[in-house]
Amino acid sequence: MSVNKKLSLKTSVIAVGIFIGLLWFIELADVLFSLDLYRYAVYPRELNGLWGILFAPLIHSTFRHLLANTPSLFVLGTLLLYVYPKSTKIVLPLIYLGSGLGVWLFARSSFHLGASGLTHGLMFFLFVIGILRRDKQSIAFSLIVFFLYGGMVWGIFPQAPRISFESHFFGAAMGVISAILLRNYEPFPPEKRYDWEDEP
Numbered sequence: 001m002s003v004n005k006k007l008s009l010k011t012s013v014i015a016v017g018i019f020i021g022l023l024w025f026i027e028l029a030d031v032l033f034s035l036d037l038y039r040y041a042v043y044p045r046e047l048n049g050l051w052g053i054l055f056a057p058l059i060h061s062t063f064r065h066l067l068a069n070t071p072s073l074f075v076l077g078t079l080l081l082y083v084y085p086k087s088t089k090i091v092l093p094l095i096y097l098g099s100g101l102g103v104w105l106f107a108r109s110s111f112h113l114g115a116s117g118l119t120h121g122l123m124f125f126l127f128v129i130g131i132l133r134r135d136k137q138s139i140a141f142s143l144i145v146f147f148l149y150g151g152m153v154w155g156i157f158p159q160a161p162r163i164s165f166e167s168h169f170f171g172a173a174m175g176v177i178s179a180i181l182l183r184n185y186e187p188f189p190p191e192k193r194y195d196w197e198d199e200p
Helices: 003-034 045-058 061-083 085-106 115-133 134-158 165-181
Strands: none
Touching: 003 045, 003 061, 045 085, 045 115, 061 085, 061 115, 061 134, 085 115, 085 165, 115 134, 115 165, 134 165
């Protein structure tokens, strides 16, 4: 692995770590100062609920809720930045905003908040794009992601009433759409050739 790759991995880890630190700071401030930030979550088909498209992924109902999202957000976010740095600037806005808009248009009338829509979008993107690109690196990371977080597939279906499966579903949908649109956006790694392939 080259030095540049190592620096890129370090940068990816730091960037995702800063974002997760922001989420914990927001939750801590919410609890300490009783800010009731849930009011800024997505509330479907209400004009005030539109703000949630921007703010809902930053807000969590409890520390336990945030803790549940933290490991997957760290791993999947780091992989996205590290493996698909060029695509990141398109994938993240599509998943972040697209999932929130889908929830606002079609979800149940309730407050929808948390970063789980983002994590589902990242998982589905990383898995599907590996299948579509078919180069060894993409396939390897696709399999790793599915091995670690394949259980997220069940999260897109209705479960407990307090769990926003709609956020999961629209996050996953945007992840799949992003993978289809950007499957050829990143440069492919050079194929290794052997001497015998050039022999007549």
